[in-house]
Amino acid sequence: MPRNKYPEITEKRILDTATKLFVEKGWEETTIQDIVDDLGDLTRGAFYHHFKSKEDIIDAVLNRLANENDPFKKSKNISGLNGLERLRMAFLLSFENIGQLEAIKTIPTILNSPKLIAKQLQDCVNSGAPDILAFIDEGVMDGSISVQYPKQTSETFMLLTNIWLSPIIFSVDTEEYLLKVKHLQELFNSIGLPVIDDQIIDILEKFHKSILNI
Structure with missing residues (x-):
């Protein structure tokens, strides 16, 4: 995947997908690979550029939901x-x-x-x-x-x-x-x-x- 000139767009897509999967499958059943697969055009390396762990993505999702x-x-x-x-x-x-x-x-x-x-x-x-x-x-x-x-x-x-x-x-x-x-x-x-x-x-x-x- 080419380098994204707008990392905030990629981060938003990751959060959107993670939120959807967390609601559908639950936090414990959703893996990072599930999120990457659902996005389709993102590598695990690109994911880890934005979020270092599953706890980080969970925390980011919770913060966004709270701030909405x-x-x-x-x-x-x-x-x-x-x-x-x-x-x-x-x-x-x-x-x-x-x-x-x-x-x-x-x-x-x-x-x-x-x-x-x-x-x-x-x-x-x-x-x-x-x-x-x-x-x-x-x-x-x-x-x-x-x-x-x-x-x-x-x-x-x-x-x-x-x-x-x-x-x-x-x-x-x-x-x-x-x-x-x-x-x-x-x-x-x-x-x-x-x-x-x-x-x-x-x-x-x-x-x-x-x-x-x-």
């Missing part, structure tokens, strides 16, 4: 909300990302990949927490949030909701899952971040049941 419906950006663009309402809205909007939900459903477990787990932990603190912090700071300014340690609260929020509350990482039945949610509700309420309300609990219950039905 950025709940923080959408929430920022809604007028008339205080900081707490903006954070709560971002939480609710995150469950409208159908593409990401479908991708999540194809992952039997990510615990088999320490690299992916480490990347998720790092992304929670380095990528997700700053968005949470912006809303918390806004809430502290307008009086809707009263946490004492905004930065540390944003990191804790991301780690607990994205890792500890993940039904993919920690598989529990819906009853236990709701107990975890209500525990987080009490925990966040006690530090001045009453973000989890009845609407969010209802959304999380439906989300968990949808994961169990895959």
Whole structure:
């Protein structure tokens, strides 16, 4: 295959194909060779020029799916909300990302990949927490949030909701899952971040049941 003058086009094609195969076959069943074969005009060497491993392509697919419906950006663009309402809205909007939900459903477990787990932990603190912090700071300014340690609260929020509350990482039945949610509700309420309300609990219950039905 001739050298591609536009590597971003090749990368997009790889991501498109990988996403399709991951949804159709699942993460564990899809191989790099499957992706190369489906593309038809790409060598394994060319693939590795863009992605060094299967974990790298999985991470890139997840990031793209998450960014397709950025709940923080959408929430920022809604007028008339205080900081707490903006954070709560971002939480609710995150469950409208159908593409990401479908991708999540194809992952039997990510615990088999320490690299992916480490990347998720790092992304929670380095990528997700700053968005949470912006809303918390806004809430502290307008009086809707009263946490004492905004930065540390944003990191804790991301780690607990994205890792500890993940039904993919920690598989529990819906009853236990709701107990975890209500525990987080009490925990966040006690530090001045009453973000989890009845609407969010209802959304999380439906989300968990949808994961169990895959």
